[in-house]
Amino acid sequence: MKIKIRVLPRSSKNEVVGEMADGTLKVKLTAPPVDGKANDSLIKLLAEHFDISKSKIKIAAGATSKNKTIEILD
Numbered sequence: 001m002k003i004k005i006r007v008l009p010r011s012s013k014n015e016v017v018g019e020m021a022d023g024t025l026k027v028k029l030t031a032p033p034v035d036g037k038a039n040d041s042l043i044k045l046l047a048e049h050f051d052i053s054k055s056k057i058k059i060a061a062g063a064t065s066k067n068k069t070i071e072i073l074d
Contacts, residue, residue, distance in 0.1 A: 002060060005068045007042060009033045014045050024067075039063060046070065 004024040008017075011028035020026055031041040039059060047054040050072065062068035 001072045003070045003072065005042070005046075005062075005070050007033075007038060007066050007068060009038045009066075014041060016045065016049050033066075036063075042068070042070075 004022075006020065006024050006026050008026070008028045010032055011030060013028065014030055015028050017026040017028055027042060027045065029038050029041045029045065031037040043054050043057050043059075046057050050057075052072065056073045058071045058073065060069045060071040
């Protein structure tokens with residue numbers, strides 16, 4: 001399953017805000033977008049949100065962008 005994500009780094013807290021009009025999931029992260037910290041934080045947050053292990057989540061596209069495509073493996 002693939003999910004489109006819009007990341008807002010350097011926010012006040014880590015949270016899944018909700019779905020935008022185009023179906024993209026909006027996510028706030030406290031981590032800065034430096035050295036992959038925001039990506040690591042995103043994977044951890046999504047694993048908790050979907051109640052799956054971190055190893056089943058992979059960034060399929062947009063590793064250096066605010067707009068990402070996440071793939072959840074079976």
